Amino acid sequence: MSLQRVEEIGEFGLISKIREFLSAYPSDWVSLSLGDDAACISPKPDYEIVITCDSAVEKRHFLLSHLTLKEVGRRAMVQNISDIGAMGGIPFGALICLCLPEGFSVEGVMEIYKGLMSELMPFGATIMGGNITKAQSLELHITLLGYVEKGKAVTRKGAKPGDWVLVTGFPGQSFLGLSLLKRGSDEFPKLIDAYKNPRHRVFEARALMEKGIASAMIDISDGLFSDLNHICEESKVGAVIELEQLPKGPQVLEASNKLNLNVDQVILGPSDDYELIFTCHKRHISKAEGLFKHLGVPLSRVGYIKEGSGIEILHFGKKVKLEAMGWDHFISSQRQG
Amino acid sequence: MSLQRVEEIGEFGLISKIREFLSAYPSDWVSLSLGDDAACISPKPDYEIVITCDSAVEKRHFLLSHLTLKEVGRRAMVQNISDIGAMGGIPFGALICLCLPEGFSVEGVMEIYKGLMSELMPFGATIMGGNITKAQSLELHITLLGYVEKGKAVTRKGAKPGDWVLVTGFPGQSFLGLSLLKRGSDEFPKLIDAYKNPRHRVFEARALMEKGIASAMIDISDGLFSDLNHICEESKVGAVIELEQLPKGPQVLEASNKLNLNVDQVILGPSDDYELIFTCHKRHISKAEGLFKHLGVPLSRVGYIKEGSGIEILHFGKKVKLEAMGWDHFISSQRQG
Numbered sequence: 001m002s003l004q005r006v007e008e009i010g011e012f013g014l015i016s017k018i019r020e021f022l023s024a025y026p027s028d029w030v031s032l033s034l035g036d037d038a039a040c041i042s043p044k045p046d047y048e049i050v051i052t053c054d055s056a057v058e059k060r061h062f063l064l065s066h067l068t069l070k071e072v073g074r075r076a077m078v079q080n081i082s083d084i085g086a087m088g089g090i091p092f093g094a095l096i097c098l099c100l101p102e103g104f105s106v107e108g109v110m111e112i113y114k115g116l117m118s119e120l121m122p123f124g125a126t127i128m129g130g131n132i133t134k135a136q137s138l139e140l141h142i143t144l145l146g147y148v149e150k151g152k153a154v155t156r157k158g159a160k161p162g163d164w165v166l167v168t169g170f171p172g173q174s175f176l177g178l179s180l181l182k183r184g185s186d187e188f189p190k191l192i193d194a195y196k197n198p199r200h201r202v203f204e205a206r207a208l209m210e211k212g213i214a215s216a217m218i219d220i221s222d223g224l225f226s227d228l229n230h231i232c233e234e235s236k237v238g239a240v241i242e243l244e245q246l247p248k249g250p251q252v253l254e255a256s257n258k259l260n261l262n263v264d265q266v267i268l269g270p271s272d273d274y275e276l277i278f279t280c281h282k283r284h285i286s287k288a289e290g291l292f293k294h295l296g297v298p299l300s301r302v303g304y305i306k307e308g309s310g311i312e313i314l315h316f317g318k319k320v321k322l323e324a325m326g327w328d329h330f331i332s333s334q335r336q337g
Numbered sequence: 338m339s340l341q342r343v344e345e346i347g348e349f350g351l352i353s354k355i356r357e358f359l360s361a362y363p364s365d366w367v368s369l370s371l372g373d374d375a376a377c378i379s380p381k382p383d384y385e386i387v388i389t390c391d392s393a394v395e396k397r398h399f400l401l402s403h404l405t406l407k408e409v410g411r412r413a414m415v416q417n418i419s420d421i422g423a424m425g426g427i428p429f430g431a432l433i434c435l436c437l438p439e440g441f442s443v444e445g446v447m448e449i450y451k452g453l454m455s456e457l458m459p460f461g462a463t464i465m466g467g468n469i470t471k472a473q474s475l476e477l478h479i480t481l482l483g484y485v486e487k488g489k490a491v492t493r494k495g496a497k498p499g500d501w502v503l504v505t506g507f508p509g510q511s512f513l514g515l516s517l518l519k520r521g522s523d524e525f526p527k528l529i530d531a532y533k534n535p536r537h538r539v540f541e542a543r544a545l546m547e548k549g550i551a552s553a554m555i556d557i558s559d560g561l562f563s564d565l566n567h568i569c570e571e572s573k574v575g576a577v578i579e580l581e582q583l584p585k586g587p588q589v590l591e592a593s594n595k596l597n598l599n600v601d602q603v604i605l606g607p608s609d610d611y612e613l614i615f616t617c618h619k620r621h622i623s624k625a626e627g628l629f630k631h632l633g634v635p636l637s638r639v640g641y642i643k644e645g646s647g648i649e650i651l652h653f654g655k656k657v658k659l660e661a662m663g664w665d666h667f668i669s670s671q672r673q674g
Binding site: 031032035036037038039040041042043045047048049050051052053054055057060061082083084086087089095096097099128129130131133134135136137139141143145146148150153155156157217218219234 | 368369372373374375376377378379380382384385386387388389390391392394397398419420421423424426432433434436465466467468470471472473474476478480482483485487490492493494554555556571
């Protein structure tokens, strides 16, 4: 089957195909969607709007040898949904700045949009605008909007000394999955799946917000260590991480050993798992644990908040020095180029 | 003076510099700005939110040999402001996905942000979020939000047979300015300035919306012909353009001749002037003319809406065929690569 190049139908032809596809997905927050200079949103009383943006650039954030185009779309959208979720919000609409290299196929674009919509659909959310342009590589720049009850957004600012630091799921899986893909290995399919099909924690975050459990919350996109550091900076506090408490997901230790990696660094470092870190006053701990037991999602206490600044790492009470961790797009070169 | 590379201070160092710069520019629509997973917007009752996005990619949409970094920022923001304006809206907040090539300087980034803010400041608007990543060239992907009174947004849909088609200012100037720059000419400084420092028509569009003059409205970003065609498609009508009525700005005819270009094609074709096209019932014409006289902005009737579809071009009543006009990012290659 021969594919149709975008050049054959042009920008406007492509937009009309995308528009037709998206017409099946209205949102009651969006009063005017594609087809005008701008989209219109009808805010509802008693809600604030939360808004975030994130980029997925080929060769920088992903390789097309590792992912299908639908997975590229899904991953990029999950990344943004996770940020809306970490505020306690629910997504309702996205805008996509899509950059396509020469010769990209129309079918490929539609696969990306299917991936994007497959993540928005469960929320009744839609894509309400965008822009398409040529560039040197495939790039998705997504802006995502969501809603949250007025004054209820959970920020990074509320952590207090004495609060526990809790983390959902098993961070590190996605990083290991990617490392395995790079080596061409298919030995740990669960880890590879964690990279290819990451999940957000919107519903878990929402429950935490509604029950008033989290004093501060963030999603892990830069890495557990680095993102906990963001909470510390915004809350003007310090934190302690207890290495022996780090949750080791199935196959994480085994794969780390196989790849000759320090398992603690894998869990604390950059990994696209989109899990949540939140801080919690001691009086809410049992409520938090009960909630996550009910949700069937692993929850681990990995440390606590203290006065001061910075993060101290302890191993059974003894100070440990680990290499600087976290993902900086300009300094680090840990992820694929 | 030696410049500091972004790599020296890293992504987080750069973000903290940008955040410090932006802290001087609050907006009363934005309740939580940079420094969290997402920004928060507090919508006001009786308003809708209008939202648009647009990309400016080096070598595709601009060349750094033609523009300073501040101008790159200003132009990219004007492009988005123009879209909000064409709905009758006022901007209040932007998100920036910034892509930087290897070795880009911190000072350069700050120049771009100064350019961006210089256009937002007059509206009391701010930059409330963003993302920075490395890429092969400089790219700005901007999402801009504005507000408009509930139900008052002027869309592309309302044009009716018999309506006049009116255009503001002198389209074509920016295209000529760019053509001159490409040739290294500095002969028509007004035209070159029109390219380097485009202006939006937010206040004019706003006045049209408030007085209920425009039945449909669009900003010219694809070209007069192509954008009028968008109005026709969305309104399900046709249109007639009368060539003899096209407004020829100062130096436009002279420069077109010098560059061996057909002046009508220059005016009807793609040109980044960000003027407005609107349609208007005959009973509002004198109100529209009075308004623009008062504003000191040129306004020209260039044709009228009719039943059917497509655009007919007439010259003193006789049908004329001009080459297909308009800017398609994938089919056309009229603008700089």
